[in-house]
Amino acid sequence: MTTRQIRKKCQALVSALDLPRPFSIDAFVRQLSARRSRPIWIRTVPIGAAINACGLWIATESGDDIYVEEKTTRFHQDHIILHEIGHILCDHGITDQETQGALATLLPSISPEMISRLLARSNYTTEQEQEAELIATLIHTAAGMLTPSPSTGVRGELEAALGIRE
Helix, strand or coil: CCHHHHHHHHHHHHHCCCCCCCCCHHHHHHHHHHHHCCCEEEEEECCCCCCCCCEEEEEECCCEEEEEECCCCHHHHHHHHHHHHHHHHHCCCCCCCCHHHHHHHHCCCCCHHHEEEEEEECCCCCHHHHHHHHHHHHHHHHCCCCCCCCCCHHHHHHHHHHCCCC
16 A cells, blocks of 8 residues: 555544544543444553563453553553554554564463454554554544643743744
């Protein structure tokens, strides 16, 4: 698929979402879970526990688990969650040789046969990773999360005077 086709596909997926207002990751996850009639659980893991990845999505028969690094900023965690949701929205499948290692590390009590999908976010070279990353960015943008809060006080007055903001 060309870059233009990927962007068009991802934009269509994000445009079809009814993002909660005000936007929050928790509200969005609850809403998406209800829409799919399938629970999504957000879990944290220590750095490096997810096979050198920042995030991980595991789909089982009972629901979806999204794992994010516990020792990173809230903004980064939110982006990781949105990236993994990108995989969910695209219905991506297994692409990685590291599946068995991740299962043994994160879910030693669950047999690999029970898990239908596992994706680790460690690079962006595959089309699936590019789609998931683009969806995360598009959701951030659509939700207005990337727009900085207006400055207040003297700084706000100076920005308004310089035409930086209205």
